[in-house]
Amino acid sequence: MDSKKTLALLQEVKNGTLSPEKAVLKLRTSPYEDLGYAKVDLHRELRQGVPEVIYGSGKTPEQIMGIASAMRKNGVGTILITRLSTEAAEIVEKAIPLDYDEVSRLGIAGRKAEITSSGIIVVASAGTSDLPVAEEAARTAEALGNKVTRLYDVGVAGLHRLLSKLDVILKARVIVAVAGMEGALASVIGGLADCPVIAVPTSIGYGANFGGVSALLSMLNSCASGVSVVNIDNGFGAGFLASRINHLGDKE
Known part of the structure; x- marks a missing residue:
């Protein structure tokens, strides 16, 4: 149940058209919907301000459609699906309107998000090979209501x-710095910027890159203040965190 539905429920209690007991029952039965293979968290937006995000990798198209359908039925307007394969996207979009990007492997079901923050998120990538992770961060931030x-x-x-x-x-x-190889981009940007920098190590690089571990360690050991680090190839996590920081700026 999102904040609008909760407010409407409370208004019904205030107006006397719904008893407090029935309102409590609705609240108690609405936290999640049990689909058997998934328990869809319907209170996520109420708790955190953002609906549950569907991680597509490892799920069948039918499972993804089931979860998305349950979310749409309960009023979620914008549904984010990460790590969605092209093959799965082709099946899902037959049942649910889907804006799918092959580079980031990210799908957005439902209406386009409105800009809800005045700040700008910059997503910077070291090389063209880092684009899948950078685009995952950028499109995630856009889907959460940010200018990128x-x-x-x-x-x-x-x-x-x-x-x-x-x-x-x-x-x-806020800046998201995406880099593989030695991961130096985050430190350079951290030394230039006066805002938080979220570093994203990627698995791009030759053998001694160790699948992104060398970039991860470089970023963790950055001498530039104000640099934080997410997991290897975690563009979604960086975009989500950047959105949180960006919206905090408006609250202040």
Whole structure:
């Protein structure tokens, strides 16, 4: 149950059209819907401000459709589906309107999210090979109501590319820095920006990159203050956290 439905329920109690006992029953029975293979968390938006996000990898198209249908039935307007394969997306979109992006493997079911924050999130990637993770972060942030500016292929091997966009960096409320190899981009941006920087190590790189571990360790050991790090290839987590930070700026 989202905040609008909860307010409507409370208004019914206030108006006397619904008894407190029946209202309590509705609240007690609405926290989740048990589909057998999944318990859909219908109170997530009420608790956290954002509905449950469907992790598509490992789920069948039928399971994804079942979860999304339960969410739509309960008033969720924008449903985010991450790590969704092209094959699964083709099946899902036959039953549910779906905006699918092959690069990020991210699908959005339902209406396009409105911009709900005045701040700007900048998503910067070191190289073109990092685009799948960067786009996952960018599209996640957009689906959560944020304005996003993309700076792609601005890695430290050609530092002038990043420095030419310094005006964009200085306008950001939060920056997501996506890099593989040695992961140096996050430290450089952290030394230039006056806002929080969320570093995302990617599994892009040669053998000694160890599937992103070298970039992860470099980012964790950054000497630039204000840099935090999410898990390897976790563009979704970075985009979600960036949205939280961006919206906090408006609350303040």
